Amino acid sequence: GPVAATPAPSGPVFAGASAETPSDLEARLISAWFGDHQVLQDVSLTMPAGQVTALIGPSGCGKSTFLRILNRMHELVPSATLAGEVLLDGGDIYDTSLSVVEARKRIGMVFQKPNPFPAMSIYDNVLAGLALTGVRADRDRKDFLVETCLTKAGLWNELKDRLRAPGGGLSGGQQQRLCIARSLAVRPRVLLMDEPCSALDPTSTRVIEETMTELAREVTIVIVTHNMQQAQRVSQQCAFFLASQGQPGHIVEYGDTDAMFSEPIDARTFDYVNGRF
Numbered sequence: 001g002p003v004a005a006t007p008a009p010s011g012p013v014f015a016g017a018s019a020e021t022p023s024d025l026e027a028r029l030i031s032a033w034f035g036d037h038q039v040l041q042d043v044s045l046t047m048p049a050g051q052v053t054a055l056i057g058p059s060g061c062g063k064s065t066f067l068r069i070l071n072r073m074h075e076l077v078p079s080a081t082l083a084g085e086v087l088l089d090g091g092d093i094y095d096t097s098l099s100v101v102e103a104r105k106r107i108g109m110v111f112q113k114p115n116p117f118p119a120m121s122i123y124d125n126v127l128a129g130l131a132l133t134g135v136r137a138d139r140d141r142k143d144f145l146v147e148t149c150l151t152k153a154g155l156w157n158e159l160k161d162r163l164r165a166p167g168g169g170l171s172g173g174q175q176q177r178l179c180i181a182r183s184l185a186v187r188p189r190v191l192l193m194d195e196p197c198s199a200l201d202p203t204s205t206r207v208i209e210e211t212m213t214e215l216a217r218e219v220t221i222v223i224v225t226h227n228m229q230q231a232q233r234v235s236q237q238c239a240f241f242l243a244s245q246g247q248p249g250h251i252v253e254y255g256d257t258d259a260m261f262s263e264p265i266d267a268r269t270f271d272y273v274n275g276r277f
Ligand code: ADP
Pocket: 034, 039, 057, 058, 059, 060, 061, 062, 063, 064, 065, 066, 077
């Protein structure tokens, strides 16, 4: 018999698909320089839709630079130059037909230090990214979006009675989850997270890890972490970066996370994941 169609949320905010779907992200032969200093060499990595990919490796090996290249953030550094391609569902994010704003809308970023707008209300913080996208939403749509995004970030129950309170008054863990909610409001296909829990206590860290596992159903996640237990808890795929003896940052090995931790191929990976670096 006929199936009653559930009306999909429509209107400007939800133009396009009615449900969020994650995207494949692929880096091909990425090399990067700051001036004359090469920091990445021939980094190729597929970050499959719906998975969490963890980037691990010692400080200075180019993980943050690689993450920034994935959403064109490195363009903010005038001395940065790049070779290679970044493909989102097969489409080049550096294609001149795609604006930087459009690229960053599809590929969101969360940083180590939570950076909500401190004086702005929790409610307005969630919606702050919309202004960039030029999307207009009426009051009902905004309410719906704020509730949806705070729920996805695991914050709705905690904060629903104080949406007008300033974002800066929240705990560190709540601020980071607010930043996740803010990233989600523009409906990204990929979420890049650069050491998102490094500044947080273990309880907040666990809450964010649980959130991540849920989120991965609708947004592809790439996380940089120095916490090997975290990499094993949250990721299905892992890439080990290294820069050594004048060699720019590169991927030593990558693949299934459990396999990489239990039987790494390269001795240097073995040493790193066992804390001997
Ligand atoms: P990681 O995140 O793995 O610690 P980074 O990507 O931050 O590594 O840094 C990789 C290399 O690039 C380092 O040698 C660092 O000093 C250099 N680097 C990072 N950002 C800049 C910048 N804005 N200008 C010049 N050099 C930079």
